[in-house]
Amino acid sequence: MSPMTSGDYVIRAIRADEWEAVKRLRLVALRDPVANIAFLETYDDALKRPDSFYRERAASSAQEPSGARQFIAETADGEWVGTVTVLIEEAGSTDWAGFPVERRQGHVVGVFVRPEHRGSGLLKALFDAGVAWAREQGAQRVRLLVHEDNPRARGAYRKAGFVPSGVSVQLETHAGKREFELVLEW
Template structure:
């Protein structure tokens, strides 16, 4: 595999923006992301600059990890947020212990099935454990069975927590978790 997996740099915000917009055009984006292509495209450059700086190499509260292809094009990404015990997470839920929260997972369709997603997850988990996370979690739409199967294969297990993030009562997100040493 001739891909480089690494944390982004703050000055790479245009590439981070491009990859996010690409991910939001994926056929299952409506199940995987909490914003639309149109919403993301309308955001000003300052938003993308701040987002990249807050999740760039050296940041301790979040880390965006990318997979860079042989031609330098970004083909995959995930972000890990650190949620501190005693705080509330981005959705307003209480955080009981220090944890990582994986968000924004995406790999270009042409690069799926070659082990790249596993390498991205390994790098993200390594970063979370180095930050002192006691567990790492993620939320996955109940109908996104492809993602659920991958998360199980990577060592994540359903916690039993079900979260409703949208106004639609029949749309639920399932929490999956992994503990150190099980990845």
């Protein structure tokens, strides 16, 4: 998949040799004020991970074929200002929460846009790249989960075309709060 341009940004998949930038952006994301409800990892936990973790993550995302692909938004001066990752879930398997996967689908995780770039249409451009890749992989839909106490993200996802599926899950890490599934089907 070739890079896409969206306004002042280039949207593209990461390369294997960009693991340090992957790590830096992840640490920035985990410092966001809503990181405690948006991610299943803390800043301190991510900081403790060895560099080999980030090397493997970047290499895995960049290989073909791949069960996951991370996309970034890059400014003209090379700053990474947003990211989404799409995981491919196979029909007949179970997802990370133990629910059955009924069809081949993409699962969007790790969504982050730096605050000064929010509201610019960048999130939609990142989703467009991730969804296009998932479709190329034979996915029949794309889904994501959003915390019930994160209405800003829920609104942004709906603006990008995702709709509630009616499914919700409770995560131990979120003190009994629910995550709602939103889907984009074609």
